[in-house]
Each structure stands twice: as C-alpha cells, then as structure tokens.
Amino acid sequence: MDPPSMWRATTVQACGLWPFAAGSGAPMTGVPLGQHLYTGATVCGDPMSWFTRAHYISNPSMFMLGMPGLGKSTLVNRMLIGLAATGVVPLVLGDLKPDYADTVRALGGQVISIGRGVGGVNVLDPGAMGAAARKIGGEAGRVLSAETHGRVLNMVAALVTIVRDRAMDDHEQSVLSAALHHLRERTPPGRAPLLPDLVRVIAEGPERVRAVTLDRGEETRYRDAVDPLHRSLLGILDGPLGDTFASETSTRIDLGSPAVCMDISRIGEADTQLTAAAMLAAWSDGLGTVAASHALADAGLTPRRWFFTVLDELWRPLRAASGIVDRIDALTRLNRTLGLGDAKITHTLKDAEALGTDADRVKARGFVERAGMVVCAGLPRQEMEELGHIVGLSRREIELVSSWSSPPGWAAQGDREEPPGRGRFLIKVGGRPGIPIQVAITDTERHLHDTNKRWAANKPADGSRHVGFSE
Amino acid sequence: MSTETATADPTYGNWRRPRRPGLGPFGLVGTIGLFGGLVLDLLVSLISLQFTLVVIVIQCTFLLPLAVRTQDGRNVYQLTALRIGWFRRKAKGVTTYVSGPLSQRPGGKFRPPGLLSRVRVTEGRDAYDQPFGVLHHPSRNLYTIVLGCEPDGGSLVDPDQIDNWVAAWGHWLARLSSEPNLRGASVIVETAPDTGTRLANEVLPRIDPGAPAAARAVMEEVVQRYPTASSEMHTYLTLTYGMPTGQKRKSEDIIADLAIRIPGLLDGVVRAGGGPAAPLSAENIAEVVRVAYDPAVAADVLEARAVHGGTGLEWDDAGPAAAIEKVNAYQHDSGVSRTWMLTLAPRGTVRAQVLRGLLEDAPGTRRKRVALLYRPIDPATSARIVEADRRAAQFMATSRRGMVQARAANEVRAAEQTAVEEATGAGLVEFSLMVTVTVDSDAELEDANVTVRNLLAGARLLMRPADRMQAAAFSCTLPVGILPWEHTLMPRELKEAL
Numbered sequence: 015m016d017p018p019s020m021w022r023a024t025t026v027q028a029c030g031l032w033p034f035a036a037g038s039g040a041p042m043t044g045v046p047l048g049q050h051l052y053t054g055a056t057v058c059g060d061p062m063s064w065f066t067r068a069h070y071i072s073n074p075s076m077f078m079l080g081m082p083g084l085g086k087s088t089l090v091n092r093m094l095i096g097l098a099a100t101g102v103v104p105l106v107l108g109d110l111k112p113d114y115a116d117t118v119r120a121l122g123g124q125v126i127s128i129g130r131g132v133g134g135v136n137v138l139d140p141g142a143m144g145a146a147a148r149k150i151g152g153e154a155g156r157v158l159s160a161e162t163h164g165r166v167l168n169m170v171a172a173l174v175t176i177v178r179d180r181a182m183d184d185h186e187q188s189v190l191s192a193a194l195h196h197l198r199e200r201t202p203p204g205r206a207p208l209l210p211d212l213v214r215v216i217a218e219g220p221e222r223v224r225a226v227t228l229d230r231g232e233e234t235r236y237r238d239a240v241d242p243l244h245r246s247l248l249g250i251l252d253g254p255l256g257d258t259f260a261s262e263t264s265t266r267i268d269l270g271s272p273a274v275c276m277d278i279s280r281i282g283e284a285d286t287q288l289t290a291a292a293m294l295a296a297w298s299d300g301l302g303t304v305a306a307s308h309a310l311a312d313a314g315l316t317p318r319r320w321f322f323t324v325l326d327e328l329w330r331p332l333r334a335a336s337g338i339v340d341r342i343d344a345l346t347r348l349n350r351t352l353g354l355g356d357a358k359i360t361h362t363l364k365d366a367e368a369l370g371t372d373a374d375r376v377k378a379r380g381f382v383e384r385a386g387m388v389v390c391a392g393l394p395r396q397e398m399e400e401l402g403h404i405v406g407l408s409r410r411e412i413e414l415v416s417s418w419s420s421p422p423g424w425a426a427q428g429d430r431e432e433p434p435g436r437g438r439f440l441i442k443v444g445g446r447p448g449i450p451i452q453v454a455i456t457d458t459e460r461h462l463h464d465t466n467k468r469w470a471a472n473k474p475a476d477g478s479r480h481v482g483f484s485e
Numbered sequence: 486m487s488t489e490t491a492t493a494d495p496t497y498g499n500w501r502r503p504r505r506p507g508l509g510p511f512g513l514v515g516t517i518g519l520f521g522g523l524v525l526d527l528l529v530s531l532i533s534l535q536f537t538l539v540v541i542v543i544q545c546t547f548l549l550p551l552a553v554r555t556q557d558g559r560n561v562y563q564l565t566a567l568r569i570g571w572f573r574r575k576a577k578g579v580t581t582y583v584s585g586p587l588s589q590r591p592g593g594k595f596r597p598p599g600l601l602s603r604v605r606v607t608e609g610r611d612a613y614d615q616p617f618g619v620l621h622h623p624s625r626n627l628y629t630i631v632l633g634c635e636p637d638g639g640s641l642v643d644p645d646q647i648d649n650w651v652a653a654w655g656h657w658l659a660r661l662s663s664e665p666n667l668r669g670a671s672v673i674v675e676t677a678p679d680t681g682t683r684l685a686n687e688v689l690p691r692i693d694p695g696a697p698a699a700a701r702a703v704m705e706e707v708v709q710r711y712p713t714a715s716s717e718m719h720t721y722l723t724l725t726y727g728m729p730t731g732q733k734r735k736s737e738d739i740i741a742d743l744a745i746r747i748p749g750l751l752d753g754v755v756r757a758g759g760g761p762a763a764p765l766s767a768e769n770i771a772e773v774v775r776v777a778y779d780p781a782v783a784a785d786v787l788e789a790r791a792v793h794g795g796t797g798l799e800w801d802d803a804g805p806a807a808a809i810e811k812v813n814a815y816q817h818d819s820g821v822s823r824t825w826m827l828t829l830a831p832r833g834t835v836r837a838q839v840l841r842g843l844l845e846d847a848p849g850t851r852r853k854r855v856a857l858l859y860r861p862i863d864p865a866t867s868a869r870i871v872e873a874d875r876r877a878a879q880f881m882a883t884s885r886r887g888m889v890q891a892r893a894a895n896e897v898r899a900a901e902q903t904a905v906e907e908a909t910g911a912g913l914v915e916f917s918l919m920v921t922v923t924v925d926s927d928a929e930l931e932d933a934n935v936t937v938r939n940l941l942a943g944a945r946l947l948m949r950p951a952d953r954m955q956a957a958a959f960s961c962t963l964p965v966g967i968l969p970w971e972h973t974l975m976p977r978e979l980k981e982a983l
Contacts, residue, residue, distance in 0.1 A: 015951075015954045015957040015958065015969060015972055015973065016559065016563060016567050016951075016954060016973070017826075017917070017969035017970045017972075017973055018557075018826030018827045018828075018858075018917040018918070018919055018951075018969060019502065019557035019558055019559075019826070019827055019828060019829075019917065020502075020503065020860065020915040020916065020917050020970070021500045021501065021502055021503075021827070021830040021915065021916055021917065022500065022501055022502070022503045022862075022870075022913065022914070022915045022916075023499060023500035023501070023903075023913075023914065023916070024499075024903055024906040024907055024911040024912065024913055024914075025655045025656070025658040025659040025662070025911045025912045025913070025914050026655050026906045026911040027497050027498060027499050027500060027906070028497075028500065028655070028658055028859075028914050028916050029497070029651050029652065029654040029655030029657075029658055029837075030496070030497020030498070030651065030835055030836070030837055030839070031497070031830075031831075031835070031839065031840055031857065031916070031918075032639070032647075032650070032651050032654055032758075032837045032838070032840065033654075033672040033674060033720070033840065033844065033855075033857050034634075034636035034638065034639070034650065034654070034720070034757065034758045034759050034760075035638065035639050035837065035838045035839075035840050035841040035844060036636070036638050036640075036674065036718065036840075036841050036844035036845045037636050037637045037638020037639075037640065037718075037760075039635035039636065039637055039638075039760050039761075042683055042684070042687055043687065044687075046684060046687075046688060046704075046707045046708070046711055048711075049711070049714050049715055052638065052640045052845065053638070053716060053718055053845060053846060054679075054714065054715050054716040054846050055679070055715055055716060055717055055718065056679055056683075056684050056711050056712070056715040058684070058687060058688075092703075095699070095700045095703045095704070096688075096700070096703075096704060098696060098697055098700040099688075099691075099692045099693065099696045099697075099700035099701055099703070099704045100691045100692065100693055100696070101693030101695065101696060120697075120699040121697040121699050121700055122697045122698070122699070123697070272695075272696070272697045272700075273697070408641060408642055408643040408646070409643050409644075410640070410641050410642065410643060411641050414641065440641075446637065447637045447638070447640075447641045447642050448641050450640075450641065454710070454711065454714065456703055456706040456707060456710065457706070458699070458702055458703050458706055459703055462699075
C-alpha cells in the first residue's frame, strides 16, 4: 500500500496532537440520569449505587446546589424512581413544596400530610419502632424499646424547645422522661398515648415522677419543679402547634410501603414554629422507621431494605430550628451505619451563612465537605468560587456552571427558549474532573412532575410544549 | 511552537515533512538520474548531436514524472504504481473476499482478510496476572500488544493540568524512542452510537420484582430512549515490536519480554491523562475487530459480555464473511467504510485540544476510528537527522539573498529549536493520522464525506481518501498494530530516496 505521509517533530511538539482530548469515560453504575454534555455518553449514578456497587464514594450521600428553576428536584425525582425500581425505599421527610408527593403517589407509596386541619403526628406514638420492638421481643426488643423511649423523649423536648425558643433544663428532661415511662406503663397495649395524657400525668404527679423532682413529700416543691414544663406543654396543646401534634397520628408510616413522603407543604412559609416542629416530627418518625426496618432485618424477620432520604430546600428546615442542623449533621456522619442514603438540596452555600449561631453555620458547611457526591446546577460565579474552596473545582468547571445561571440572549424568541442551565448538572466526585450532564426526562415523568403547575394556566391547551423541568 | 513554556496555554507546532535528499523535488534517485543523464549527454554529444537530443528527450520523459508531485509528496510514478496495483488486484479478483465454511478458503473460518490474514494471536499474562493478547505478523516478524484506556478528556480540566498531561504524553512518546525494537505505535479512538446494551444490562436486571409499576415503566422507557442520544468511545493503544535481524527467539520468550514492559507503559498512559488503562486480552482484540467488520453485532458482543462474561470469540473468526473493496469504499458485512490519510499536519501552531472535535462522536456515522500512528526514531538517528536539518537550514539561509531571507531565517529558527529540544532530552518521532468512517450503506457515504471534511477543518488537518487501497487502509485503523510503512511495495529506505 501507499502509506500516509509522515510528519516529523520532536516529542515535545508532537504531543500537541493529544489523543486524549476527548473523554471516553462515563460512569455506568446506578440510575440512568442523562447524557454527557460533550461526549453524549449515557451517565448513570446515584449515591447508593456509587457507594455500594461502584465504590466511587465513601458514604452514600449527595449534596446538590443550584439556582431555582433549573431542574434540581427533577433530577432527584429520577433518582427516587430509579432507586425505587431497584427496591430501595425513598423517604421524603418533610416535602415543603411538594415536589415529591406526586412521584411517591405514582410509585404506590404513602403520602402523609402534616398541617393544620390536614393531618397530624402523635409525637408520643412509638410508631414503627415500638411495633418492631414488640415483634422482635427478647433482649433485642428491649434495647429497641429503650431507644424508642429516647426518641419520643427527644421529640417532646424538641417541641418544648421550639415553643420556648430556648433549650430545656436538665431536670425537666428527667421529669419528662419519668412521666413518659409512667405513661407508657399505664397505657394499654395497642393504643398510643397522646400529648394531653402526658399533661394529665404531670398534673396528677404520680410517685415515680415526684421522685425525680426531689419534692420530699411537699406538694409546693413538686409544683415549683414541674410548673414551667407543665406550662410549656399546655402551650403546645393550645398554641400554634396544638391540633397538629396533640391528636392521634392520622397515618402511621407503613413499613412495607415502597416509598414514603411526609408532605408539609400546607404549612405556610411564615409559620416557622410549625414547620420546624413538623420537620422534626417527620424526621423522628422516618428515622425511627428506618431503624425499625433494620432491627427487623437483623432479627431475620423481614428482608433487608435500604432507604434513601431527600432533604429538599434544606435552607428552610435549617433556619427553622437549631435542632435540625444537629440531626442532619448526625445523619451525614452516620448514614453508612444507618443503612440510609441521602440527598441534600439547597440553593447556595450562603444558605448556611444565614443560620443563627456560629456552631450551626460550621456544621452546615460541613455537609458539603462530607457529601460523597456534589452536584451543581447553575450557580453564580462567586458561589462557584466559594464552592471551589470546598470541593476543588477547576476554572473551566466554574465557568461552565456559572454560564448556566444566566439567561439566554435577550432577543430570544418566545416560549421555546429555556434557561440555558435547565436540566444541566455537573457531578463532582472527589478530585476527578466533573461530569457535565444533560438530564433527559421521559414522558411519564413529564406528566408526573411539574412544579411550574401554577404558571401553566394561561398557556395553550396542549401542554405538550410545556417543559417538565422545574426547581 | 511552545518556545515560551511559561505561558498559560501552550501551543504546539514545528512539525515538518522529513526532508528528501537530493535536488528540489527530484529526490535522491532523481538527482542521481539527472546528473548521470548530464554526464551521458556530454558523452553522447561527442558522437552525434541529433542522437544527444533524442537521449535528452528520453531522459526528460523519465525524469519529469519524478519532479511532478502531489501535495503530500507523491510523484507520478507512485500514483501510477498504485493504479496498476489496483487494476492487477481487480483482475485477479482479490478485491472480493469471502470466508466461512461455504467459501473456498481452507479451514472454514472467518479469518480477517488482507494484511491480517496471516496474523496469529497468542496470549500472555502481565505482572498483574491480567491476560494480554499478542498479535504476531509473520510477514515482517512483528509482535503487537494492545492497551485500552478511558481518558477523562480535557474539557473540564484546568489548562495547567492539561499541560501536565500533554507533557507526560510527550514523555511517553519520547520513551518509545528508547524502547528496544519498537517499530511503531498507534493510538486509536473509536466512537460509535450507544447500542443501549450496556445501559439495559445495568438497569433491567436490577429491577426489583416487587418494584412499583411506575418506576419500572420509567426505567424501561429510559432504557429504550436514551441510546438514541448517546454514544460510546473507546481508546486503544497498540505497540508493535520487531525482532532484531538475524535473531531467532522463541515466542514464549518474546511474550515474557513484552509482559515486563506492560506495567511501565500503562503507568505512562495514566500519567498522560489516559485514565485507567489495561491491556486487552486476545478475546477483546478479536471482539473489537469483529465489531469493526460487522458493526451490527456490537450490541450482541456487549450482551454476551454482560450476560456470559465474555464472547469466547477467537481471532480466526473475527473477520467478515464477505468484503468487497471498491475504488473509494470498502464494503464489509454490515457496513461501508471509507478511510482518509493525512496529507498536511496542522499548519502553524495548535493548542492541545485541537483534535477534540475530530475525536468526539460524529453523529450520522455508524462507527468512526481516528488512528494516530507514531514511528519513533532512535536517539542516535534523531541526533543525526537534527544536525543534518540544521546544517541544511543554515546553508539555505546563507546562500541566498533578498526576499527569501525571511523564510530561510524562519527555517533556521525552527531547525535550531528542534535541535535544542532534541539536545535537552526530547525524542524525534514521525507521526501520521488516519480516519475511518463506517456507515450503513453506500448512499450515506457522501454525508460521511461532508462530516469528515468539517471535522478536518476544525482540526486544521488536510487529508485525502485512501482511494484504491481502502481495504489495507481500513486495517491500519484497527487496533491490531498494522504499520502502513512496513507494508509498502518498496522498502521504506528506497522509497524515501525516490
């Protein structure tokens, strides 16, 4: 044959025709998310699969940042659906929008509404954990039951903290604990005690509760010790939290459900106390369910199930109550042992800066650091620079992502134009170059998930052109 | 030319066509012919003037075609030889290849055709106990190993990191010059539309039997729809080693020798931004070749790999069942391919990302392979070449005057730079580029033509279709270590002289 013409150069120059300029690697483990922006390769990934099967990340968590309206919850919904298909149970503990209720409903899961007049949570209900403890029995059951007690105690303490806007005293905690023990022994099995029952116990002052107050037989000393707590509990009953937390649980989390969503979207945004309380209650209940499921699996009574929690609009619960930061903080450190993957979603890193105390701010910043997988939708340049200090972004990555948060040209025509960053994400794992993806949603999902619903009213009747991406 | 190494975004260039010895376009043989002719003319003119004229006319008719050259330096004789070769092969009927049990070929196997027909494949184990395939080309006694890698690409990486990678790639190339007996290397980047098999095998078997119907529906929809928008990319590196003349060595020794080199080579590839790299087993090589000849089976190969852990395909069955070579296309099992060969390397200077567009997936093609071929030059020869080039440039610059001076000065500067780079440890390498595009039918070839032309414009390259040798050119872009300069009609040294 006639060979092609050869060119000669020193290796210092010939390497300029670099054959690795186009990437060929794209992760193929996990839920299919979309196409690589440059190579067009299908990209798959979710924190659970990358942790358990691919071993790309050391803890099953994801942190997502991005401006509103760029499709963050669409991507998370895809993960929920994909994981649900593999048998993982999505748990949305406190859906504020609601972005996930429709998905969970479509998956045949349980949607529990919390809000005034919509549904409540009985914070004294031992829930799935109590039921599991009874089912397991023996030593393991006793341990689980003790843990249930602690969980209920923490929950009531958290409510009191929210009402008072400061922490509870130590002796009040012990009073509360004794009262709860007494109440549990007094309540017939099969019925959960209610908050008014607790108030009644404290009003009555049985021996066991009196013992921890050091009343020495004097009624006045007992009253002095319990009155502030008594007052706070009455405050919960009659105050803004009353009808939501004092009644019977409207629905309990079903351990066998394929997905669970605690919908707290009916609570007004200004109603921070109720939001915080509802979030905490949802968390307490949800994590209790996870613990119960694992305890049952440990005992060999049910097959092992994994869970995936979603914390969307992270800034709201973070601001709502100090206690939530600690819970999430604990979750980010313990999720491996809890058998729980999680996705935390917020707008910008500044959300962490707006927290009340320095300690909370530091903790909230740690969420990004510890996340196994960081996903960015469009973000302003300055945000990206800051994020770059935490996760290590290259200048090109910063430029790419910041270009997604600006609008297309002003001259763009009509309703066809989408924001440039819609459905585009950059996935960062450790020091590897980021993977830019374009999420492509299916028709089924498009019908399922549309958070711009209220903007659709004036559009032409055929909603086909209407896009499914949304914040 | 990356003279300022401190700049943020270095550029590369200063590649030149190897200088032909001799006068102008004549080449060595032409020059000898020219001077010999002149002497002859003088001698003949002593006898008869008319006869001398006749001799001069005859000389001109023979020498003129040597002086007329195409852009990539081929003269009329070479072009004619190619055509004659083509007509001869066509007359003999070797442009059509039929294999398999029903063919007349012995063995009843689907052996790869043409340059690959005599290749034998064995397997060894490297230092990490991974199997690696060794292709033996008995005609030239060459041994080839194939490495596969998965680069991250430079799209989202900072320029200084890319600069490091590219520099490491330069080191890797420089290392090739000192690799004993290495005859050539190639990097082959193959792109193809996603068959969807990989996705289906990732998603579908994992769907829980008790999964919600909606989740199952969405996942099935995804598996069905995603591949139309997706593509896949594979990067292979081949290294072809020769045997020193007069040495007879057993193939086990050779394989053991190659096995020792693999870890170091892989390490260099990883450092050059190649991503995770591993040698290809004999089965993998056969699969790649099989899929190249019959793109329609790509999905089946992936399926078999995912479900059964491997295809069990052997080299002897990796070829096409039928292939027809045409003037400007090569038809094989389920595809039609056209191959282009490099004419001009990018003029001026380029940045390291210049090939990106060419390497990335080209919509509308069934498969596309870009092969970068490297022929390392050993350090001793490099030094000689560099010095010769420098002397020649100096001579040209000092012997002429006026307008030519600027260009000559440029030449001198380039030669000096090359000399400095060579002296500070860089190797000298000859490189070339070939592109093969496979489409489904003849009708789509024209579109592919346009696509390739656009891609080449983006990469600032000039290429020509490898007409009348499409079959051979096709096998050059396969990761099997065919080095085009080893398979010429005339030995390379003689050809250069022409």
